[in-house]
Amino acid sequence: MVLSAQDGKATIMDIARAAGVSKSTVSLVLNNSPLVKPLTAEKVKNAAEKLGYVYNRSAASLRQGTSNVVAMVVNDLTNSFFVELLIGAERKLLESGFITLLSHTGEDIKLQAQVLSSMREQKAAGLILCPALYTPPELAITLKKWGMPFVTVMRSLNDEESDFIGCDNYQGIKLATQHLVNLGHTDIAFIGRNRTNSVSVVRQDGYEDCLRENNIRIHSPWIIASKISMQDGKVAIRRLLALKKRPTAVVCYNDLIAIGVLNEIGEQGLTAGRDIAVVGSDGVAMAGFCNPPLTTVALHSHKVGELASQILLERVKNPDAPVVKQLLKPELIVRKSCGADIQSKSLSPDAS
Amino acid sequence: MVLSAQDGKATIMDIARAAGVSKSTVSLVLNNSPLVKPLTAEKVKNAAEKLGYVYNRSAASLRQGTSNVVAMVVNDLTNSFFVELLIGAERKLLESGFITLLSHTGEDIKLQAQVLSSMREQKAAGLILCPALYTPPELAITLKKWGMPFVTVMRSLNDEESDFIGCDNYQGIKLATQHLVNLGHTDIAFIGRNRTNSVSVVRQDGYEDCLRENNIRIHSPWIIASKISMQDGKVAIRRLLALKKRPTAVVCYNDLIAIGVLNEIGEQGLTAGRDIAVVGSDGVAMAGFCNPPLTTVALHSHKVGELASQILLERVKNPDAPVVKQLLKPELIVRKSCGADIQSKSLSPDAS
DNA sequence: CTGAAAGCGCTTACAG
DNA sequence: CTGAAAGCGCTTACAG
Known part of the structure; x- marks a missing residue:
């Protein structure tokens, strides 16, 4: 040629x-x-x-008033759950002929507002948004006024009229907590309390309701506020381990926190699963490679990303289609950090 | 208003x-x-x-023949090193008024070619490329013919005439290996051999040269081929631990592999740092939260991303500026997986 | 199934 | 320091 x-x-x-x-x-x-x-x-x-x-896409975009780029605005890429979600979404968008305009807000709502404006100027065909913490709910109204189709992911904007793909956080944490109860625990802590993060509120509710349903009294010193990071998980479990009355098990808001928890437990010469049971939530790839491997609740990150893309593209095609609100079903993954293997071993006839 | x-x-x-x-x-x-x-x-x-x-950026782009988007094409976002790099780059680009068009190739060169074409159509002002494994070196020529300014990151395209930001992989692995030698090890394995990945070749060279300089004979059964994933690290260390003559220490190609290695060591009831020393490379955030915390070589992911953006933007402004080739200096981070803490304890007078 | 014409919203010499 | 004019490369009714 x-x-x-x-x-x-x-x-x-x-x-x-x-x-x-x-x-x-x-x-x-x-x-x-x-x-x-x-x-x-x-x-x-x-x-x-x-x-x-x-x-020349610029020419086509100018003429058509829209583009083949989709904006993806993510709150926290240091949490691999969101990276996995991003990977799923990006791949799906690409398959449909769209390309991804990415921005990482790092939970900064000022920055989030700025990048959203920028993406509007780019004439993004649509937006997949994992909102930063404390995003004002009016953002939904703004986006609609802009005429930008969007779907929120994992965290909603409390807007009845917009698409949302998330996970059943309530059932997920209940699953995790119930698992600990089933293993015989009654002294169960929760790390990751944050009353201004709606996801945290729901997860804490799942934890508390599960305890109540099992007639276990809620012990508030065992409910620890924490930011969402490995380091903050570490600090939180340290406080818990310093208590005169220690819990025997701990439910973590998510895997990121749980990883910090496992680390600190190890650093103190203890073994998760034997000395204290730990469960996380999210099911990031890393969870399977912790020491000990982390029992967690899979929230299907890739699936969430793929679904979000799909729903968004449908919304782009048909702005008047019925609103989609979908919560994926969580799935408990039992590994060793909860001690399930030890317990079953001690129950088996050939236990030493 | x-x-x-x-x-x-x-x-x-x-x-x-x-x-x-x-x-x-x-x-x-x-x-x-x-x-x-x-x-x-x-x-x-x-x-x-x-x-x-x-x-309306479409109109401006059409008129100007270029845009304010920068393409970022990344080989592997399941490796958090590249995520950290992405975060650094994206933030820096945003500060300079550019927005990031992202694509994750997952090491698929077909997909890479496809997304690069797409980004060309978008009139991306420039490209930050972490090339997929086995990317043909002619890609550099193609990109130049396209007139698209680009900088390659971490992996080069063997092109003298294009900008490259990377890390000194040779010195990095040497640092890690020498650290093990200093701790008294002579039976040191390497996991992550791959003669078709230039970075792996260089890292293996660093490992081998370090051994030679210390008059330690290279024992080829201890050099294990492995893909770059936690799971493959797990499999590799399993092979090593099954050997009649086991190594006492292992240098991993990177942290991802090392995390898999630490996991398997734990699963076998062993303790890294005590039973076998482990070091990684890259210095991802996660390394500090492993069990035990992973001794590794920091390659400054964020810095690489920021620098890549900066160099790219300079290249966009001035196509005729001298070519930039920069290798960041690696830095050893000593934690517990190498056993340094145990050794120093046993050397200290107050050791038990 | 194909062609002629208008226009999307900017930027950029150029003239004043 | 400001204005009139041309044109970037497409798509889309519309007519045939």
């Missing part, structure tokens, strides 16, 4: 001339319109190839 | 009319040109605000 000296500079007009058709026809061919006769389409495609033609 | 019914639909012409100036002047104001009298600029800005004006 001989590339023209103008490689990359050819326009639709050049193709039209080379192929002996009008530029309208070229445009139709480039967009795979069924209106064009196959033979003509072939001629056009060959000419485009020969000229080293590159489609 | 009263928003017009046309919120978001106003153009530069509407502003011009409202402010009583020409649209050229409006354009200059929007681009913060110093040519416009402050008073005029103020009038224009007020009018824009009042009309709910949104800058």
Whole structure:
């Protein structure tokens, strides 16, 4: 194939001339319109190839008033749950011909507002938003006024009228807590209390309701406020271990915190699962490779990302379709940090 | 502020009319040109605000032939090193008025080629590329023919004429290996051999050269091929532990592999640092929270990302500036997985 | 199934 | 310091 000296500079007009058709026809061919006769389409495609033609999306976007980019604004990429979600979403978008404009807000709502404006200027076709903590709910109204289709993920904006894909945080934490109860624990702590984070509120509710349903009294010194990081998990369990009356098990808000917890337990010469049971939530890949491997609740990060993309693209196509609110079903993954293996061993006849 | 019914639909012409100036002047104001009298600029800005004006980047891109998006194509976001790098780069780009078009290739060169084409169509102003394994070196030529400024990160394309930001992998692994030698080890394994990954080749060289310089014979059964994942690290150490003649220490290609190694060691009831020493490379955040905490070589992921953005933006401004090739200096971070704490304890007078 | 024409909203010389 | 004019490369009714 001989590339023209103008490689990359050819326009639709050049193709039209080379192929002996009008530029309208070229445009139709480039967009795979069924209106064009196959033979003509072939001629056009060959000419485009020969000229080293590159489609100019800026021109198309200007003309159409929208683009083939989708904005993805994520609160915390240091939490691999969101990275896994991003990977799922990005792949799915790509398969549908969209490309991802990414921004990481790091839970900074000022920054979030700034990047959203920027993405509006880019004429993003839609937005997948994992809102930063403390995002004002009016953001939903703003986005609608902008006419930007969006779906919120994991955290909602408390807006009835917008699409949301999340996980059943309440059932998830209940599953985890009940598992500890089933293993015989009654002294169960919760790390990650934060009354201004709706997800934390729900997870704490799941923990407390589970205890109540099992007639276990809630012991408030065992409910520890914590930011969402490994380091803060570490600090929280340290406080718990320093208590005169220690819990025998701990439910963590998420895996990130649980990983910090496991680390500190190890540092203190203790063994999670034997000396104290630990469960997390989210089911990040890393959880399976902790020491000991972390019992957690899989929230299906990739699936959430894929679903969010899919729902968004449907919303883009059809703004008037019914609102989608979907909570994925959590799934308990039992590993060793909860001590389930030790217990079953001591119950088996061949236990030493 | 009263928003017009046309919120978001106003153009530069509407502003011009409202402010009583020409649209050229409006354009200059929007681009913060110093040519416009402050008073005029103020009038224009007020009018824009009042009309709910949104800058249309598609139009600007079409006219200018370039955009304010920067493409970032990353080989492996399941490795948090690259996530950290991405975070650093994205933040820096945002500060400079650029927004990030992201794609995750997952080491798939077909997919990589596809997304690069797509980013070309978007008229990305530049590209930060962490190339997929086995990327043909001709990619550098292609990108140049496209006229797309780019900088490769971590892995180079073996092209003298293009910018590259990486880490001194050779010195890094040497640092790690020498640390084990200093602790008294002579039976040191290497996990992560891959002769078709240039980074692995260099790291293995660092390991081997360090042994040689210390007059330690290289024992090839202790050099284990492995893919770059936690699971593959797990499998590799299992093979090593099954050997009749086991090594007493192991250098891992990177932290991802090391995390898998630590997990398997724990699963076998052994303790890293006491029963076998482990060191990683990269210095991901997670390394500090392993059990035991992982001794590793910090390669400064955020810094690499920031530097890559900075160099790219300079390249965009000045295509003829001298080529930049920069290797960041690695830094050993001693934690417990290498057993340094145990050794120093046994050397201290108050050891039990 | 194909062509001629208008226009998307900017920026950029150029003239004053 | 400001204005009039041209044009970036597409898509989309519309007419045939």
